[in-house]
Amino acid sequence: MAEVTVSQLAEVVGAPVDRLLGQMKQAGLTHTQAEQIVSDDDKQTLLAFLKSSHGETVDAPKKITLKRKTLSTLKTSSSQGKKTVSVEVRKKRTYVKRDPQELLAEEQAKNAGSEKSEQELAAEKAAAEEAAAKAAAEAKAEAEKAAAAAKAAAPAEEILDKSKMDPEVLRQMAAAKRQEKEAKDRELQAAALAAKRAEEERQQAGAETAKKSEEKKAKPTRLHAEPDADKDERVSKKKGGPKAKELAVKKRGKNRGHNIRDIDMDGEGNMRGRRKQKILKLPEGAKQHGFSAPTEKKTIEVAIPEAILVSELAQKMHVKASEVIKKLMGMGVMATINQSLDQDTAQLVVEELGHIAKLVSGDEVEEALEIELGQQEGTMAPRAPVVTVMGHVDHGKTSLLDYIRKTGVAGGEAGGITQHIGAYHVETDHGMISFLDTPGHAAFTAMRARGAKSTDIVILVVAADDGVMPQTEEAIKHARAAEVPIIVAVNKIDKEAADLDRVKNELAAKDVIPEDWGGDVQFVPVSAHTGEGVDALLEAILLQAELLELQAATDIPGSGIVIESRLDKGRGSVASVLVQAGTLRQGDIVLAGHHYGRVRAMNDENGQPIKEAGPSIPVEILGLDGTPDAGDSFMVLENEKKAREVTLFRQAKDREDKLKRQQAAKLENMFANMGSDEVRTLNIVIKADVRGSLEAIQASLLDLGNEEVKVNIITGGVGGITETDVTLALTSNAVVFGFNVRADNKARQVVENEGIDLRYYSIIYDLIDDVKQALSGMLSPEMREEINGTAEVRDVFTSPKFGQIAGCMVIEGTLIRSNPIRVLRDDVVIYEGELESLRRFKDDVNEVRNGMECGIGVKNYTDVKPGDKIEVYEVKEYARTL
Structure with missing residues (x-):
C-alpha cells in the first residue's frame, strides 16, 4: 500500500485533520503536522488503538440484534370508494455467538456412549463439580475486582468536569463502563449455567448406576415399543443419549394419539432420520399395519382427450391446479382453472411435469360402445323382411297398406296425406312382413332417406294414371343410395286412364328396368281399391327376401332404429322403434340418441301391450327421459350408469358442435352482411305431434327465403303448446305454429291477453304456403x-x-x-x-x-x-x- 500524508488519510476516512492528529497522539504516534507521512505500521498502530477504544477486545459483545422496517401500500375498496393504506412491517432478529468451549462440551455430552464404567461416571461427576466450583470462585473474584475498580474510579469521576473534557475521551470512558457491566453479567450467567449442569449430571449419573446391568442387555440398533409393563425400565433417561431421544419422540407421538413403532439407529446408537411410521394404539395381540411414505416421484400415464379443463388435467396428474397454471404461464399461455386446453398444449404440460401423455380420441366413449356391441355374438336365425313403401304423394301408398292390413289408416290422415312414418307388421299366408309407410310430400325427404336406410326391400308405388313424378325420382335415388332392391307396384290399374306401358317406359328412362324387358326389377300391377294383384305383390316380397337370406341373432340385447317419437300427455315420452337385432324386453335399459331410460311399457302398432319383441318387429316403448330424434339408433345396455355416461357425453359433444356452428355462422353472416341492408327475419315457434313431422317442417321452412328475407326458428319441440312457448314467442316477436297439437288453457290466456299470432295446422301444405305468403309480404316491392x-x-x-x-x-x-x-x-x-x-x-x-x-x-x-x-x-x- 502506498504511503500517504495525514491530510490525505483524513480525507479518505472522512474525518477532520485535527481530530485524526489527536487520535494519533493518543495512540502514541509522533505526528503533529498534516503534511507528515503516515506509514503502514503507523496505520496498523492507529487501527489497533481505535479498535481497543471502541470496545473490540477479547470480551467484545457476542449478541447482535438486527432490525428491519419495510413500507408498502395496499389498495382496498369499501362503500366509500377505493382507499390506499400504508402498511409498515417491522422485523427483529437476534444472533448470539456462543462460547466454543461450551458448544464443544455439549457436543461431547451428546456423543458420549451410553455404556460407561462407574469410574468414568465418577470422574465426570467430580470434574463437573470441580468446574462448577472453579467457575463460581472466578465469578466471585471478578465481581469483587470490578466492584473495587468502580469504587476507586467513583471519586475521580466526581471531581472531573465533563464539560471541559474531550468528547472522544468521554466516549471511551462510557465504553469501558459498558464493557465492565457486560463482563459481570456474562460471569454470573456462566456460574448459574455451570451449577445447573452439574446438578443434572449428578442426577443422571445416579440413574445410570442403578440401571447399568439392564442397559447392557439391550441392543442399540433397533428399539421396539412393545406393550409390556417394564418397557420404561429398558430405556435410558440420560440427557443427550439415543434412548432419551426415543422417549421424546414417543412422547410427541402419544400427544398426537399415535404410537411410534420403529426408529432407525446408526451403529453408535444415534437416530438416523425422522420417524418412519405412525399407527394407532391397538390392544395386545392385535395385528398392526404400517404405511411407508414414497421415497421417489411417481410417473403417471395421463389420458388427454381433444379438449380438457385445467382443473381436470391437474386432478389426473395429482397436482394442484396452481402448478399447471404456473407451467402454462412459463410457456406463454395465460389460462384460468376453468379454461379448456387443446390436446397439444395439454400434452406439453404433462411432459413438462415429468409424466407420460396418452392421447385419446374425443369419441373414445362411442368407440368403446361400438367395440362392446361388436363383441356381442349370438345364434343367427332367419328373420322377417322390413319393407318400406315409397312414392309420390297421392299415388296410393297408404291405401295399399290399408288393404293388406285390412284397416283404414288413410282415412284418418289429414287430407288423406301421411304426415309421418308408420310401422306395421303383418302376418300373411306366406309369412310375416314388417312395413314402413313414408310420406310422399316433398318436405319429407329426410324421412324417405331414413326409411330407405332402415329397410331390406323398397316398394316403389307409381300411379298407373299419373306416371313418374318428382318424389318418385327422389325415392329411386334413396333406394339406390341405400343399395336395397326395388319392387315396383303399379297402382290404380282399375282406372280407365291407367297406362302400364307408359309407367314402364318412364321408369326405364330412370334406369329401373322391368324383368320382362331384361332387367332385375319386378313390376306388379295392383289395385288398392279392388285388391287386384296384392297377393302377387306379397309373393314378390317374400321371394326377394328369400334371395337376400335375411338373418339376425335373437339371444343378444336388442338394438335397432328409432322410427318416430312424440310426447303423450298421459304417458310421457313415447318412441316408435324398429328392432333390427336381438330381443327387446320390458325393463331393459335403453340408450336412444341423446336420451336413455328403462322400458316401463311396450306396445305393438295396435296399442296392445307385449313383453318382448324380436328382430323386424316395430314397437312403441315408454320410459325414456326425452324424445329422441327420428333416425337415431337405439341399443340395450347392461346398467343405467353406462347409459347415463354415454348420454352426458353425447349431449356435451352436441353442445360443443352447436356452439362452433353458431360462431361460424356469426362470422359468415358478419362478412356477408357487411355493406348490405339488414335482412328481414320472420321468427317462428313450432310445436308438432311427432319428431319426424317437426324435422320435415323445420327443413322446409329454412329452405324458404332469399337474400332479403329469411325464416328464423326460435324453438321447435314435440308436444302441446305451453305457456313457456307463448312467452318465448312474445319476447322474440314470433308467430306460434301448432302442427296437430293445441295450446293449453294458460297458453291460450296469454295469447288472448297479448294478441300473439297463434295458428293451427294439420296439413303441411297449408303451413308452408302461409309462411311463404308472409315472407313475400316482407319483401320490398x-x-x-x-x-x-x-x-x-x-x-x-x-x-x-x-x-x-x-x-x-x-x-x-x-x-x-x-x-x-x-x-x-x-x-x-x-x-x-x-x-x-x-x-x-x-x-x-x-x-x-x-x-x-x-x-x-x-x-x-x-x-x-x-x-x-x-x-x-x-x-x-x-x-x-x-
Missing part, C-alpha cells in the same frame, strides 16, 4: 318505370310569363301533367324534371292524347330545341313473391 307518352318538339316560343314554351306534337301515348318527364336529344337523356305547364291553345289541360298538338313548359330548363323529344313516365310498385 319492385319498382318499375312505365312510359305514358312521348312528344316531339317542333318549335320553341318565348312567353313573358312562363319563359320558353316548346310547341310539341304527341307522337306516342298520352302526356299527363302530374308525371315526371325526361328531355331526350338524339335519344340521349339530357334532363330529368317535371312539367311547369301543359296547354292546348290557351287552355290548361291535364293530359294530351296521341296525335294532338300542345305547348309544354319545362320547369327550370331553358335549353329545349326543335327536334328534341319530351318523354312522360311514371314509377309503379309491384309486389314480389318468393
Whole structure:
C-alpha cells in the first residue's frame, strides 16, 4: 500500500485533520503536522488503538440484534370508494455467538456412549463439580475486582468536569463502563449455567448406576415399543443419549394419539432420520399395519382427450391446479382453472411435469360402445323382411297398406296425406312382413332417406294414371343410395286412364328396368281399391327376401332404429322403434340418441301391450327421459350408469358442435352482411305431434327465403303448446305454429291477453304456403318505370310569363301533367324534371292524347330545341313473391 500524508488519510476516512492528529497522539504516534507521512505500521498502530477504544477486545459483545422496517401500500375498496393504506412491517432478529468451549462440551455430552464404567461416571461427576466450583470462585473474584475498580474510579469521576473534557475521551470512558457491566453479567450467567449442569449430571449419573446391568442387555440398533409393563425400565433417561431421544419422540407421538413403532439407529446408537411410521394404539395381540411414505416421484400415464379443463388435467396428474397454471404461464399461455386446453398444449404440460401423455380420441366413449356391441355374438336365425313403401304423394301408398292390413289408416290422415312414418307388421299366408309407410310430400325427404336406410326391400308405388313424378325420382335415388332392391307396384290399374306401358317406359328412362324387358326389377300391377294383384305383390316380397337370406341373432340385447317419437300427455315420452337385432324386453335399459331410460311399457302398432319383441318387429316403448330424434339408433345396455355416461357425453359433444356452428355462422353472416341492408327475419315457434313431422317442417321452412328475407326458428319441440312457448314467442316477436297439437288453457290466456299470432295446422301444405305468403309480404316491392307518352318538339316560343314554351306534337301515348318527364336529344337523356305547364291553345289541360298538338313548359330548363323529344313516365310498385 502506498504511503500517504495525514491530510490525505483524513480525507479518505472522512474525518477532520485535527481530530485524526489527536487520535494519533493518543495512540502514541509522533505526528503533529498534516503534511507528515503516515506509514503502514503507523496505520496498523492507529487501527489497533481505535479498535481497543471502541470496545473490540477479547470480551467484545457476542449478541447482535438486527432490525428491519419495510413500507408498502395496499389498495382496498369499501362503500366509500377505493382507499390506499400504508402498511409498515417491522422485523427483529437476534444472533448470539456462543462460547466454543461450551458448544464443544455439549457436543461431547451428546456423543458420549451410553455404556460407561462407574469410574468414568465418577470422574465426570467430580470434574463437573470441580468446574462448577472453579467457575463460581472466578465469578466471585471478578465481581469483587470490578466492584473495587468502580469504587476507586467513583471519586475521580466526581471531581472531573465533563464539560471541559474531550468528547472522544468521554466516549471511551462510557465504553469501558459498558464493557465492565457486560463482563459481570456474562460471569454470573456462566456460574448459574455451570451449577445447573452439574446438578443434572449428578442426577443422571445416579440413574445410570442403578440401571447399568439392564442397559447392557439391550441392543442399540433397533428399539421396539412393545406393550409390556417394564418397557420404561429398558430405556435410558440420560440427557443427550439415543434412548432419551426415543422417549421424546414417543412422547410427541402419544400427544398426537399415535404410537411410534420403529426408529432407525446408526451403529453408535444415534437416530438416523425422522420417524418412519405412525399407527394407532391397538390392544395386545392385535395385528398392526404400517404405511411407508414414497421415497421417489411417481410417473403417471395421463389420458388427454381433444379438449380438457385445467382443473381436470391437474386432478389426473395429482397436482394442484396452481402448478399447471404456473407451467402454462412459463410457456406463454395465460389460462384460468376453468379454461379448456387443446390436446397439444395439454400434452406439453404433462411432459413438462415429468409424466407420460396418452392421447385419446374425443369419441373414445362411442368407440368403446361400438367395440362392446361388436363383441356381442349370438345364434343367427332367419328373420322377417322390413319393407318400406315409397312414392309420390297421392299415388296410393297408404291405401295399399290399408288393404293388406285390412284397416283404414288413410282415412284418418289429414287430407288423406301421411304426415309421418308408420310401422306395421303383418302376418300373411306366406309369412310375416314388417312395413314402413313414408310420406310422399316433398318436405319429407329426410324421412324417405331414413326409411330407405332402415329397410331390406323398397316398394316403389307409381300411379298407373299419373306416371313418374318428382318424389318418385327422389325415392329411386334413396333406394339406390341405400343399395336395397326395388319392387315396383303399379297402382290404380282399375282406372280407365291407367297406362302400364307408359309407367314402364318412364321408369326405364330412370334406369329401373322391368324383368320382362331384361332387367332385375319386378313390376306388379295392383289395385288398392279392388285388391287386384296384392297377393302377387306379397309373393314378390317374400321371394326377394328369400334371395337376400335375411338373418339376425335373437339371444343378444336388442338394438335397432328409432322410427318416430312424440310426447303423450298421459304417458310421457313415447318412441316408435324398429328392432333390427336381438330381443327387446320390458325393463331393459335403453340408450336412444341423446336420451336413455328403462322400458316401463311396450306396445305393438295396435296399442296392445307385449313383453318382448324380436328382430323386424316395430314397437312403441315408454320410459325414456326425452324424445329422441327420428333416425337415431337405439341399443340395450347392461346398467343405467353406462347409459347415463354415454348420454352426458353425447349431449356435451352436441353442445360443443352447436356452439362452433353458431360462431361460424356469426362470422359468415358478419362478412356477408357487411355493406348490405339488414335482412328481414320472420321468427317462428313450432310445436308438432311427432319428431319426424317437426324435422320435415323445420327443413322446409329454412329452405324458404332469399337474400332479403329469411325464416328464423326460435324453438321447435314435440308436444302441446305451453305457456313457456307463448312467452318465448312474445319476447322474440314470433308467430306460434301448432302442427296437430293445441295450446293449453294458460297458453291460450296469454295469447288472448297479448294478441300473439297463434295458428293451427294439420296439413303441411297449408303451413308452408302461409309462411311463404308472409315472407313475400316482407319483401320490398319492385319498382318499375312505365312510359305514358312521348312528344316531339317542333318549335320553341318565348312567353313573358312562363319563359320558353316548346310547341310539341304527341307522337306516342298520352302526356299527363302530374308525371315526371325526361328531355331526350338524339335519344340521349339530357334532363330529368317535371312539367311547369301543359296547354292546348290557351287552355290548361291535364293530359294530351296521341296525335294532338300542345305547348309544354319545362320547369327550370331553358335549353329545349326543335327536334328534341319530351318523354312522360311514371314509377309503379309491384309486389314480389318468393
